[in-house]
Amino acid sequence: MTRTRIIIGLLVAVTFQTAILTQMVWAQITLLRSPTEVVLESAPVDPRDLFRGDYVILNYAIASLEYGEIPIDETLRTGDDAYVVLKITSPYATPFRVLTAYPDNLGDNETAIKGRVSQIQKSFAERECTRCQIIHLSYPLDNYFVPEGTGSEIEEYRNERALGVIVALNGEGDAAIKGLMMDGEKIYDTPLF
Template structure:
C-alpha cells in the first residue's frame, strides 16, 4: 500500500512541476505573441558570462528616468525604497519609444492607444530630491543571450552603429524582448516556445 502511495505522490509532484513550467513558458509566449510592440534604442554595455555563455547587456534610453518625470513622489519621500515603477512610453518621430511620464506602483490612467506602459523595478538608495537627478529601473530585459562566439562582435558593432530591440509589452506592463535589430535588419528573433 505505501509503495502505491509513493508512486502516486511522485506522479502528482511531477505533474505539478510540469504544469508550473508550462505555465511560465505559456505566459512568456503570450507576451511575445499578444503584447504591444515597441522599439527601444540600445546603448552598449560590456558583455560576458563565463557560466551562462555569450550575451549582450543592454541599456536603453529608458534605463535612466529623470526624477522630474515621476508624477507621484510623496513630499516626505527622499529616496526610492525598492519598489515598482510604471514608465509611460510614446513613439518618437525617429521610431524609437521614449518615456513621457512615470509613477511609483501604478499609473493613474490606462495608456492611450499610441502609448505603452512598461513596468520596472527600482532598487533602494536612489535620491528623489536631486536637482536634475534620475533613477535606473530594471525592466528584466537588460540581457540578450546569443549563439556562442557572437557576443563580442555584436558588442563591438553596437559602439559604431545604432542597434535596437523590439520589445513586446503585456497589458500588465511586463516586457519581453522579441528581437535584436541592427538598424532595420533583424539579427536574432526570440521563438515563442
Template sequence: MSHYFRLVQVFSKKQWILIGLILLLQLTIAGYQIGTSESLLNNGKEITLELAPVDPRSMLQGDYVILRYEIAEVNELKNVHSGNKVFILAKEDQHGIYQREKILTSINPRDYQLAQDEVLIAGKYNGYNGIIIGIESYFVKEGTGLDLQRNAKYAKVKVSRTGNSILQSIE
C-alpha cells in the same frame, strides 16, 4: 524485475500520490510560464526601445550583450525603495521609438487607460541608477558580441497590456 517491485514496495500509496501531485504541480507551473510567454509573443505590442552601451563579454558565459535601456535610466526615485515594482509609461515618438513619459509606482496596469501610442513596461527599481525590466541580457553567437554591442542602437520588444516584456531582437 524484482528491483522494480522492491522500489514500489518502499513507497506507500500516500507517498506515490504525493509524488504524483508534486510532478503535476511542476508541470503546471512550467506550462503556465510557457503559455504566458507564448501569449505575450502572439498578442503583445511590438515596440522599439533605444539602447545604452555596456561591455559585452563574460569569461564564464561567452558572448552576450548586456542591454541598458534609455527609458530605464533614472535618478533616485523619491519614496520608492530598492526592489519595488514600478511601471514605465512609454510613448512612441515621431521616429517610432518609445520614450519614457513618466514612472508610475502604485497602479494596477489592467485599469490604467493607455493611448494607442503608449505602453506600460513593468520593472523593479534597483535603488540607485535605474529600473530593471528583465530583458537586459541577450546571448549571441560566439565571436559576435563585441561587434553587435558596438553597432546595436535599438531593441525590438513585445510588451503585454500588463507591462510584461520579451526581447525579440536587437538592431
C-alpha cells in the same frame, strides 16, 4: 496498500511540477506573442569587459530618467515597482511619465513597461545643475543570447547607440525581449521555445 500510496504521491508530485513548468513556458510564449511591441534604445554598459560567452549585456536609455524632463511620481522609493509610460515613436519608444501603478487609460500609441527603482539620486544643492536628480530603473531585459561569435559586433553597435531592442509588452507592463535591430533592420528574433 503502502506501495499504492507512494505511487499516487509520486504521480501527484510529478503532475504538480509539470503543471508549474508548463505554466511558466506558456506565460513566456503568451508574452512573446503579444501584439504590443516597442523598440527601446540601448545604451553603452561600463566597464567594458563586454563579450561574455554567447550573450550581449544590455542597458537602456530609459534606465536613467531625469526629474524635470518628464513627470515622475514623487512617492516612488528604492525597491518600488515603477511603470514608465512610453509613446510608441520611431525609431525608439519615448518615455513621458513614471507612475506607481499601471495606468488605466493609455492613449493611442502609448504603452507602459514595468521596472524596479534601483536608486533615486537627488541633489539638494541650491544651484541649478544638469542630471542632478535622476531615477534609476532596472528591467528584466539585461541580457540577450545570440549566435556564437556574433556578440562582439552586436556590442559595438550597442556602444555606438545603433542597436535597438524589440520588446513585447503585455497589459500589465511585463516585458520580454522579442528581437534586436541594427540600423533599423531586424537582425534577431527570439524563438518561442
